[in-house]
Amino acid sequence: MALNVIKMKKMKGEGVPLSMLTAYDYPSARLAEEAGVDLILVGDSLGNVVLGYDSTLPVTLDDMVYHTRSVARGAGNTFIVADMPFMTYHGGIDETLRGVRRLMQEGHAHAVKMEGGLEICDTVRAVVNAGVPVLAHIGLTPQSVHTIGGYRVQGKDPEDARRLMKEAKALEQAGAFGIVLELVTEEVAEAITRELGIPTIGIGAGRRCDGQVLVFHDVLQYASPYREKRFVKTYADIGGVIRDGLTRYVQEVKERAFPAEEHVFAADESVLDSLYGAAGEGANSK
Template sequence: MAAKTPLNIVKMKKMKKEGDPITMVTAYDYPTAQLAEEAGVEMLLIGDSLGNVVLGYDSTIPVTVDDIVYHSRAVARGAQSTFIVADLPFMTYHGSIDETLRSVKRIMQEGHAHAVKLEGGAEIADTVAAITRAGVPVLAHIGLTPQSVHQIGGYRVQGKDEQDAQRLLNDAKALEAAGAFGVVLELVTEDTAAMITGQLSIPTIGIGAGRGCDGQVLVFHDVVKYTSAYREKRFVKTYADIGATIRTALEEYVNEVKTRAFPAEQHAFNPDQEALDSLYGAKRKGEEQA
């Protein structure tokens, strides 16, 4: 497969103008990043959702910069032709600008991300402006902001009334003015999300925000049900049940080992050259002959 041309923030604005939806999915490791890139996903997000779906936490709050850097670096190795965004974790951008920029620097230099994502509205606009002045693209995130879930009273849909819709619009415009290249709208009513999308010159990326956004993002583990005891979500469409497939495969492996069905004769080797070639590959044979 020929290498694709990576997305960039100029192309994203052009896609918005032309009505070409932007595709985004989370990724946390090398093989997932490879598969997503091969599938044509245009943006990958190393979300702090890794706390829930990879690290086993009950929220995103315990996720650290070290966690994001580690997983971003793996994703960057697997998807070298895809635009990569990494989350700034909880409380890493609410102190001094110097402290914030140190976290951003690590994510960009060590994690090899192309951009960072911050949760919050007008109250973080100055921080967004400082990061963009430093030459780092920023993807904003409003609506349901999981890092603030305790403050906003749980996982509640946002923008249900005129006042709340206006608040979200004001936040989106402040973030656009601060230099954000796009805004994630999470768990926002469809009408409010469409209204915000129509009033911005930068793309909106929806998750649980309906059909009017300029793009969509989902958590990889939701898309393929890569988990045990999956909890259905109204705003998610699952496209495969990888969790069940993996569980079944492992159950069969355990059974075959216990019954001595595996390994079978074809999985064993005799001490001859043919077996060595099968074990190490033809390359080894060629090297030995050379």
């Protein structure tokens, strides 16, 4: 693993953007690493795109440990951040640290991500003091979707912009090594990026962040049906390719076109003799 939190901060200073992508299993992590992404996020978005939930809320710590461990096996040379799932870091610090320990020791993550603003600063500070890098996450925070009124763009009025700036600065002060800005107006995201000494990583937060993150399944349109999102650019439609391939497979099985001669293994006549006997084979041929 070549990248670390010190190098990320240096990249911000040099104006070198950070590329981040989610991954949830061994093959997606392997492909992401081969593509050269800087960071992999094992997001609790796996609830939506892998586990079939309507939100991230049902995702458990066991889910996150399992999927983070799979990603770590596939991307051994990439910096891996694991999401702390819903309500695993809002109780006592001992409970929080137990969850963090599991993601680091069992999941082999290099850092954890936490959603929230001022209310989690003490928790961020305690986790960082325990030796674990923390990536913060403000703006649209999916774990709080019911309290913020749905999936709405943040920073659209002066009061909200000031709130986001205050939260970002407090999280930096608490020791976060970077901050994800999700669905934040471009102007506010740019202002926060200028004010902070740590990298900002945007998703739906415009062009001025220090890096960008997208969901694996959005980049590759790997879903059925796929729902378009304004802030996403699709680089390949593998969902359509997979569907077409599976459809052809089913059709060929039904038509007995698969398996064909090149897919089978032939036995010697002696093997058939041992099964049926020469006399039996002759009788069956009449």
